Amino acid sequence: xxxxxxxxxxxxxxxxxxxxxxxxxxxxxxxxxxxxxxxxxxxxxxxxxxxxxxxxxxxxxxxxxxxxxxxxxxxxxxxxxxxxxxxxxxxxxxxxxxxxxxxxxxxxxxxxxxxxxxxxxxxxxxxxxxxxxxxxxxxxxxxxxxxxxxxxxxxxxxxxxxxxxxxxxxxxxxxxxxxxxxxxxxxxxxxxxxxxxxxxxxxxxxxxxxxxxxxxxxxxxxxxxxxxxxxxxxxxxxxxxxxxxxxxxxxxxxxxxxxxxxxxxxxxxxxxxxxxxxxxxxxxxxxxxxxxxxxxxxxxxxxx
Numbered sequence: 001x002x003x004x005x006x007x008x009x010x011x012x013x014x015x016x017x018x019x020x021x022x023x024x025x026x027x028x029x030x031x032x033x034x035x036x037x038x039x040x041x042x043x044x045x046x047x048x049x050x051x052x053x054x055x056x057x058x059x060x061x062x063x064x065x066x067x068x069x070x071x072x073x074x075x076x077x078x079x080x081x082x083x084x085x086x087x088x089x090x091x092x093x094x095x096x097x098x099x100x101x102x103x104x105x106x107x108x109x110x111x112x113x114x115x116x117x118x119x120x121x122x123x124x125x126x127x128x129x130x131x132x133x134x135x136x137x138x139x140x141x142x143x144x145x146x147x148x149x150x151x152x153x154x155x156x157x158x159x160x161x162x163x164x165x166x167x168x169x170x171x172x173x174x175x176x177x178x179x180x181x182x183x184x185x186x187x188x189x190x191x192x193x194x195x196x197x198x199x200x201x202x203x204x205x206x207x208x209x210x211x212x213x214x215x216x217x218x219x220x221x222x223x224x225x226x227x228x229x230x231x232x233x234x235x236x237x238x239x240x241x242x243x244x245x246x247x248x249x250x251x252x253x254x255x256x257x258x259x260x261x262x263x264x265x266x267x268x269x270x271x272x273x274x275x276x277x278x279x280x281x282x283x284x285x286x287x288x289x290x291x292x293x294x295x296x297x298x299x300x301x302x303x304x
Contacts, residue, residue, distance in 0.1 A: 015062030047234035068113030089127030
């Protein structure tokens with residue numbers, strides 16, 4: 001099921017930001033253990049505000065999947081996100097991959113992050129994105145917990161093959177999970193040569209030529225008649241961030257490649273497509289589960 005385009009406007013794709021600092025990225029885990037985070041100079045507020053200003057100039061809105069750790073230390077940033085008309089969503093508290101947590105630990109992480117975000121932003125948080133796209137077939141136990149903790153959708157599944165994440169055989173489009181109580185909105189991929197190719201942003205957006213990303217998103221929208229999802233991190237528009245001697249050459253390359261080019265590429269992307277918040281782009285899907293929940297509630301009331 002896909003969201004119908006608005007009359008008089010091109011179909012909007014979903015614009016999203018994973019709000020975390022440069023030292024909280026998974027490849028930095030060995031260099032910066034969580035016990036050291038509070039002693040490090042934070043750059044996330046300035047770089048997120050850079051994105052907010054860029055979106056405002058372009059007249060585009062998006063969804064900010066934000067760490068509870070960031071919200072706890074920068075509540076004024078959370079208020080600015082909300083006041084600018086963007087959706088506030090959860091990225092967990094500590095940027096821990098789901099498969100490293102027990103179900104009880106995952107639940108506690110969700111509740112802690114959601115509470116901090118809602119207190120700072122003054123709005124309900126219904127969306128979640130797992131750190132490093134760490135929801136996949138081996139962590140599907142996470143979906144019912146997301147539904148039980150008040151989340152209505154996840155955007156955590158990346159149907160590609162990757163050394164850090166991915167589920168190449170997973171569904172490529174919006175689908176219901178947790179017995180129909182929660183939507184999963186997978187990251188965008190295009191089919192080429194019988195394989196899913198990433199087309200959702202991140203490192204690939206910095207690495208590949210801009211024209212190729214634009215062509216892939218246009219192909220996805222045309223061939224699959226569905227809205228795409230783009231994501232970016234604040235540290236990707238911060239070429240002045242400290243350089244860390246990561247032990248793996250591939251990780252070092254992926255993190256730092258073309259950082260100085262991200263902002264001008266993003267400016268082009270914001271002009272070339274129409275963008276909107278996740279909850280707006282997928283409003284029809286979310287309304288479907290609202291109607292189902294209302295019907296179930298009414299049926300339950302009749303039996304009491």
